[in-house]
Amino acid sequence: MSWNQQIALSVGGTFGHLNPAIQAAKVAKDRIFLIGIGLKDSPFLQLSDLQIVSLNGAKKIFHLLKSCWDAFVAFQQKNPKIVICFGSFHSFPATIVALLLGKPIWVFEPNAKMGKTNRFFSFFAHKILCYEESLALQYPNRGIIMSPDLKSYDSAECYRFFGLTPEKKVVLILGGSSGSKFINDFVLEHAAVFVDFQIIHFVGPKNDPAVFKDLYQKHKILAFVETFSSSLDRAMTIADAAISRAGASSLKELLHYQVATLIIPFEGANLHQLDNGVNFLNNGGIGTIVLEEKKNEIIPEFFRILNLQRKGENRMQKGLKWSDIISLE
Numbered sequence: 001m002s003w004n005q006q007i008a009l010s011v012g013g014t015f016g017h018l019n020p021a022i023q024a025a026k027v028a029k030d031r032i033f034l035i036g037i038g039l040k041d042s043p044f045l046q047l048s049d050l051q052i053v054s055l056n057g058a059k060k061i062f063h064l065l066k067s068c069w070d071a072f073v074a075f076q077q078k079n080p081k082i083v084i085c086f087g088s089f090h091s092f093p094a095t096i097v098a099l100l101l102g103k104p105i106w107v108f109e110p111n112a113k114m115g116k117t118n119r120f121f122s123f124f125a126h127k128i129l130c131y132e133e134s135l136a137l138q139y140p141n142r143g144i145i146m147s148p149d150l151k152s153y154d155s156a157e158c159y160r161f162f163g164l165t166p167e168k169k170v171v172l173i174l175g176g177s178s179g180s181k182f183i184n185d186f187v188l189e190h191a192a193v194f195v196d197f198q199i200i201h202f203v204g205p206k207n208d209p210a211v212f213k214d215l216y217q218k219h220k221i222l223a224f225v226e227t228f229s230s231s232l233d234r235a236m237t238i239a240d241a242a243i244s245r246a247g248a249s250s251l252k253e254l255l256h257y258q259v260a261t262l263i264i265p266f267e268g269a270n271l272h273q274l275d276n277g278v279n280f281l282n283n284g285g286i287g288t289i290v291l292e293e294k295k296n297e298i299i300p301e302f303f304r305i306l307n308l309q310r311k312g313e314n315r316m317q318k319g320l321k322w323s324d325i326i327s328l329e
Contacts, residue, residue: 005031007326008080008098012036012055012090015176015228016247018044020110021086022230023149024322025050032326035074037067037090043205044228055093067093075101084108084129087118095121108146109135110248112275129325131252132279148249149321150233150256158238161231162224164198169306171197172239172259176204176228180245182292183264186299187212191219193300199223200235233257241306243299246273246289251280261287262302264295 011021011034022044025032033051040054053074057063071094083098084106085091098105099121107125109118112132122128128143130136136143159166171194175184184207187194199221203209209225216223229235236242236257244250246265254261263280265273277289290298 005081006078007032008075008078008083008094009034009086010036010083010091010094010098011086011088012038012042013088014247015044016110016249017086017088017090018042019232019249020108020148020322021084022048022050024084024326027149027323027326033078033080035071035094036086037093047230053094059089064093068097071097072101075103082106085118085121085125087115089117092117099124110252111272112248112279113272115272131248144320144325146320146322146325148252148256149323150253153234153237155238158234161234162200162238164200164222164224164238166238168198168222169196169240170238171199171303172235172242172244173199173201174242174244174250175207176202180204180266181206182295183243183245184212186295188215190296190299191215191221193303194221195219197221197241197303197306199225200239201225202228202232202235204228241287241303246277246280248276251276251285255280255283255285258286260306261285262299263287263289264292265289 009021009024009032011017021034025034029050033053035053037055037057039045039052045052055067055070057067075097080103082104083095085095086108095105104126105121105124106127106129107118107122108129110131112135114122125142128136128139129146130143131146133145136145164170173183173187184203199216201212201223203212203225205227209227212225213223233253236253236259239259241260242254243262244254246263263277265277288302
């Protein structure tokens with residue numbers, strides 16, 4: 001594919017969907033644009049300089065038709081040569097319009113099992129981009145194994161960035177993803193579990209960071225708290241442990257940085273998060289999977305054991321980077 005051709009990334013919704021698209025767009029942001037439902041209101045794009053086409057919605061037939069029309073107009077103006085679908089209903093209108101216009105469609109699926117939207121479009125897709133080799137093998141001649149575009153940082157610079165010290169272990173709490181209310185609620189109820197650690201906590205757009213900052217100060221815990229961060233890779237560079245839902249993108253990054261992870265699958269995710277967690281461990285990840293009903297007995301024990309363990313080295317992962325994918329012929 002020539003570098004002077006436009007590429008549309010059909011995306012929207014949670015940070016887990018948007019983060020890989022943001023990584024891809026940064027490869028050639030003058031030639032790539034994001035299109036999807038609700039992008040203009042996404043807190044994860046408020047400070048972004050990426051090209052964005054925001055669609056209205058798809059839950060009501062009028063909104064779906066309006067979103068399809070807006071996608072059609074955008075494609076007529078920008079004329080993308082390829083449309084990459086990142087899944088969820090937020091990406092459906094733009095991708096279905098691309099299909100009807102006869103544009104080549106690629107599907108990006110980070111999970112161990114294909115989601116509903118991506119499964120539908122996989123029947124028509126020219127390429128299937130996957131984090132999991134087992135999934136890529138299900139699509140002979142179309143499946144491509146990928147790995148996230150992740151940077152290497154100096155750990156001393158990362159400690160300074162977050163206002164933390166290398167003298168004490170760091171726990172990364174990913175409370176901003178879909179279904180992470182449980183994680184944030186656990187912290188509010190059991191902050192004393194973390195008194196021996198420093199904290200980096202991303203609380204998500206539905207929570208007030210000030211509430212958690214006050215909580216950590218009350219327990220004399222040194223903490224960096226924000227709604228979300230574009231410097232998640234910096235946080236993982238110095239994190240000794242993490243608490244996370246089992247979103248595929250987050251787990252892939254935690255695997256790369258070899259962060260010991262307490263994985264709490266979101267039980268409303270049709271079991272694909274449980275599959276993601278199992279794959280994380282099978283691929284060399286450090287940690288354990290905890291079902292919500294076992295939280296009170298397992299989480300404190302996890303952090304007690306953490307003090308006896310050392311962080312591993314970064315793990316090289318199989319697969320192409322977005323810079324390789326975007327330049328494919």
